[in-house]
Amino acid sequence: MSTEKPLFPPLLRRIGLRLGAALPALFCVILFTFIMMRVLPGDPAVYFASGPNAGQAEIQELRHRMGLDAPMLVQFLHYLENLATGDLGRSLTTGQSVAQDMHDRLPASLELTLTALAFSLLISLPLGLTSAWWSGSIYDQCVRAFCSACFCIPPFVSGILLVYVFYYWLGVAPDPTGRINIFLPQPPRVSGLLLIDSALAGDWTAWHEAAGQLVLPALTMALFVIAPLTRMTRAAVISVLGADYIRTARAMGLPTWRIMIVYTLRNALMPVLTTVGIVFSTMMGANVLVEKIFSWPGVASYALDALVSSDYAPVQGFILLMACLFILVNLVIDLLLGVLDPRVSVE
């Protein structure tokens, strides 16, 4: 855009710095999860060699195959070595490599979370903006009550309730069994996000189906984060409204909508964006329950299943994935902030 300042070198430098700073944290995460997974009670070998005739020999064999009989440090070094080559280990629950499982399932979680995020932003941005605009009014109090109400419904309750009402009772929602009508062929995988893939393939039936499947789980997820997002938006807008330039804009007789959108919301977006980053990564990992209730083939339910069966590799892989995702999301948000706020890109 602007020709005076070289855009790329500082940009790349920023990305590099950010990623570099994240490495120690990443290592901590790896070490931490490794240790935690190992102190988890339950011998995975026993669990998996649980056929009625499996004896000690089979258990021992499985332990050996899983490398569980080596000293802890050796196991860890081995794990790091594998990580370096992109090998996250093998899941015993699905029998596939964890990397493959992640590759298969991450798009499902991403699609769900992104949709949920979009829903919640669509709801909370206007709510936050308007309740801040009329802060202290009855409307404001109502919005607050609504948000608190959304927040206090545990996702497991709201999920079950939504399914109950919209699927069993009204019958308007499709069955809560995954991402797309099971009888339809899946669109060829490009991005893994069904909405995108089916649109690319021009398969609008599939698109509608996939979109339909998304509505309820995304709404369940969204409900839970509406409160923090609205709260943040409201606070940000209120602080922007107190700024001198809003007063200037009013004094210059700018139309209200322009003050609201261009002057207020635009500036309030920056703190909101930071929150969105946190919300996004927590949603990705934390909504295990939603994925469970809607049989969503995502990474969180995958990790949960693995956790219950002491299948180490997927849980480690999952947490690592989350950490990487978090770093990535933060990076993206950082760059977005740079775009949104001209002041950031200068320092």
Place this chain on the structure above:
Amino acid sequence: MTMTDFMTRFRRPDIGRFVRRQPVAALAFAGLSAIVLLALLAPLISPYDPLASDVPHALLPPDRLHWFGTDELGRDVFSRILAAARLDLSIAVSAVAISLVAGVTVGCFCGYQGGWLDRVTGRIVDVLTAFPLFVMAMALVAVLGNSIANLIYATAIINFPFYIRIARSEVAARRNLGWVEAAHVSGTSPTRVVLMFLLPNILPTIVVQASLNLGWAILNAAGLSFLGLGIPVPTPEWGVMVANGAHFMSSGRWWLVVFPGGMLMVTILCFNLLGDGLRDLLDPRTRS
């Protein structure tokens, strides 16, 4: 100024003011007081032993004898809800208290010291807060074993970074304020500055966060116990009751979900609204 303001607002003559300015929060406070009272008086007012089973009278709908009906073992739902209130509130309070004390200590120290230690802690805390905390809590309960104490620890541990973060930023924001520098000039030792100057001043903010956090802690505990982690049977707990009751939802036994679920939601709602109200009182931006 805002802090003292906050404290003085709660002197008696200001209660009316609080009610006028924050009617919703005042209502929430009243509701919460009622719940706490019910929980405290539970052993006195509950009509039945919350643990005594009576299988022949299982799954009775609400009636004169059993106000909220009975569950699958014939236990009185009303008595169980009261007993659960006691448990849930104490879980939430102790979990929040533990993480608050630990988090504020670490956060104050880091925020005041600054430097590389602070930056490292900051980054770690950042990563931790973005962690799949719920999964982490699950793993923690799995590691530590199923017991109420462990549920409390798990909830406390995943809250811990949150308090570090608040305490850290609150302290860091005040570290260079005039009155802190004035304390240095007055010959105050750094420890004393943190304990006697900074801590009392950040406490109101922390208290507000804690009240919001209490609701979250209850929710978290309920979520974990919904997945069958933490609370051993037959201890009554709202999340467990909802989880069990959900099974009977489709056969029309609504009272097993509606009452405990309702209590759960009302309690969390009260904590949130109260915390929100307090925050608004505190936040100078929302005041004229």
Place this chain on the structure above:
Amino acid sequence: MAGYAVSRRTFLSTTLGGGISLGFASPGAALAQSRRETLRHVTGGAVNTLDPTMLGSTRESFGLSMSVYDRLMTFGSRSIGDFSTFDPQALKGELAESCDVSPDQRTLTLHLRDNAVWHDGTPVTAEDIKWSLDRCVSANSLARPQFSSGSMSSAEQFRVAGERTLEISLPKPDRLAMANLAMPYAIMVNSRLARQHATSDDPWAQQWLQHNTAAGGAYRVGAFRPGVNVTLDRHEDWHGGNRPFFERIISQTVPEATTRAGLIERGDADIVIDLEAYDIMALSRRGKVRIDSIVQSNCFTHLAFNTQSAPFDNVLVRRAIALAIPYQDLFAASIFGRGRPLYGADWSGHAPAPDFPQPLPFAQNIRKARELLAQAGHPDGFQTTFSYATSQTTTAEPMAALIQEALGHIGITVRIDKLPDAQFNTMQARRQLDFYTDTAAGWIEHAYYFFYLYFTRDQRWNFSNWNSPRMVQLVEKARFETDEAAYVAECQAMLELLVDQVPLILLWQPNMDAVTVPDLTGFIYQYYRQVDFRTLARS
């Protein structure tokens, strides 16, 4: 979903308008016909491998492999009232047309079906069968220990005796040998295809077969997404039994039991077998589905003690507890009476039949329980922990609460410990659980086999860690017993020993509740407790 779903959706879009229904559009009526020919099976578990012998394979994998792979033998079926169940006595050929047993019962001669072909169209040969059986006893898999229970442990025991004939020689006559050939592990593999994917590290192609098949069963695998779904397409050249009705099977993982119940009730899924008892109650009350309730005859739920640790090493303590258990309440509260009680029998001293599991003569008698406990030296009771695994929560939780209460009456303080399955299994295998509940199912319904599996040897399935020389002796004797009367007597002796020593308390046999759409027929309860897709049909 399409067929009848369409009308519902049409109704919707007219009443609710575009808003909501936009997202929930119909896939179109074109699928309606094929929907009738397609079976949608939903389950809480997941298929994790296509090779059932892999260590760690799930029960769903076993079930799936029954339709994908053929075995040499298979069990017939019999009717119990309106429903059907497998018949352990009626062994018949599947890939084998017939099986001759030599008079000394040490040689089995199997004749393969003439028209048997693999999925790729190549004919099944005795070489293939030899390789498959070798694989079972040689490869490091779950098949090896299973086969050893049928006295098959070495590749030398299998001999190709013709293009379509194979001989199995046994060291001793073993009553379980033939039944073992029908087990889920005994898959017959297209050896030519499998060998192409074998490596020197992996001579039995175990890696490759996890995600691929070299089979010749009634269905071939269309798509396999571990933990999500599997689709099967009918193998038109299959002759191992009657031609299956369904052209296509979709087996899908739906973790929430309530969701599965809803899918069935709304007709979106066709069959589900792993619903919770309370959902089945609700479904049956509303009557929109067909429910096949069949007692799982090879299965039992029990309370186990660690008979080698105090205080349960004292038989009096075990007897006292057996008298303190509120059986009726447990049966009603845990599984809503959906099963067959294994308590409260009237034996008058002797086991009436050589069967296991069967109802044992236990009933609640608190007064007597107190006396026994006092005799055992615990007049004031003691403290103990009752454990169960997370996956058993729905039945074990009310059970635990009732047991805690009941044992409280005789002074025993019970702490309840719910453990994640992995931890539970580990502790069970390491003998760290004192008092717990579990459910077991044996694949081969022979009384002696159950006793061999669950009451002898130092292995995980000896639930109560019971070391009774008398039991070991009886089991060893019964295994190779050729005299039927002696076998019956031995089995009865084992049963009586069990009642006397109470290493564990039998509670009940839960029902298999297969919930289907009303027009689905042909469900047969199978010992591996999964759906056999081949017999299902739409009326």
Place this chain on the structure above:
Amino acid sequence: MTKPLLSIRDLRVSFVSDRTHKDVLHGVSLSVERGKVLALVGESGSGKSVTGLTTMGLLPRQATVTGGSIRFRGEEITGHVPRSLRGAGIAMVFQNPRAALNPTRRIRDQLSDVIRAHGKVDRAGLQARLTELMHQVSITDATRCLNAYPHQLSGGLCQRIVIAMAVACSPDLIIADEPTTGLDVLTQKAAMDLLLRLTRERDMGMILVTHDLGMAAQYSDDVAVMRHGKIVERGTPEALFRSPRNDYTRQLVAACPTATSLLEAPEATVARQAAEPVPLLEVRSMVKEYQNGFRAVDDVSFVIRPGECLGLIGESGSGKSTISRLVSRLVDPEGGEILFNGTPISTIPAEAFYRASQRRQIQFVFQDAAGSLNPRYTAYRSIVDPLLRMGPVPDGEALRALVVRTACSVGLSEEMLERYPHQMSGGQCARVGIARAIIVSPDLLILDEPTAALDVLVQAEVLALLERLRRERGMSYLFVSHDLHVVRMLCDRAIILRRGRIVEAGRCDDIFRAPQSDYTASLLEAIPHFSPGASV
């Protein structure tokens, strides 16, 4: 006399919150004519800003107009200023220009927003208008400025942009609310000259809201002095400042530091000590560098002799505050030496200095008096705290007596001691801050702009207090300020700083009479003043 552009009659405004009802304007009447500047002068809280905001219809929600009328161009606009009038009829220029501009929008867009808000313009027309505006506000580098974001421009440029915005739609009246707060003296002058020129050229009216009497005198045609929501005196600047009739006005004028004003202090009880060979404080080639390489203090050396008051003058960013914090050992210097009574104290790290014996002897008075008091301490605790920390602590009654005595000496009554900071006025807070510093009888008192946040009258009182204390107690002062007049009144010698370096040092009288450097000269020149004959 033509018909007034704006006439306000008996305007009454009150703030309502939680049933409390506070009148802030009690019947204000004034009028502005085209081409003329009316200055509204008063201390903070006098209602001068509210008057401006009411005229614009920008009152906060809880404020209501309870009476009176505002007529603009003969039209009644009280309570409902049409949007079309704001910007196009009446425009406003705010203080702190950088904050008054939207930080995330280019200047071009912000100006265009204003122009488009009052009528359709095509692209070419818009560009022409922008160029013309830039020219009018004397911005030469128009393209760069238009494409820049506010943070990329200096404060002075930002203020020009704000002015350009204000005049963009050719309003008839400009309300300038403290238009130069936050600007340095030199920039301040430029901005005011510009505003005045535009007013004259375009024949607009202007209301100049300010607390600075000098500015009012220099740039207005009429002055109205406000106090407690009322106008107490009105008149031409000459008449008003030369011979104020009202008592309050008279006090104001007297308190305003000018080139000639002197502190009225009692005769010295302790005479100013003569120069002694050993200085109390000696700073040698001190350097303070920040992490980004910026040198806030660059090779600064000076001495303070016992009983002397040294003034440190500079604009914002000149490093004067950093020097005060270095000398008071709140931060560590990167180079150079600080000797106190001949002992080097720069070797003791700042975080350990609280233990040093010199801590008691070097005390500090902060710029933001209220902000330098622990909000949770009463005045008593704030004052007694240093004594408790550093001793010697007299026992029991004597301690309280000492605190009361000290408070008395700074003009605080005993009952004030039980108050919290938010219950005290700015002046009272400042007194507590001073009492806290002197209770341990320091030898050197560092005063970092102690009066910058105070109103003129209070400032005068505090300055007098400081002068008295110095004489009574024989302390030395390092007095940091941007206000040359204040420094001249209080200090013996002064140092002028610019960008971390000393540009001039010497006796105050010499510097002010005959500045050696051009910079000092231009600073002196730029201060608005109302000495006779200087107006307009």
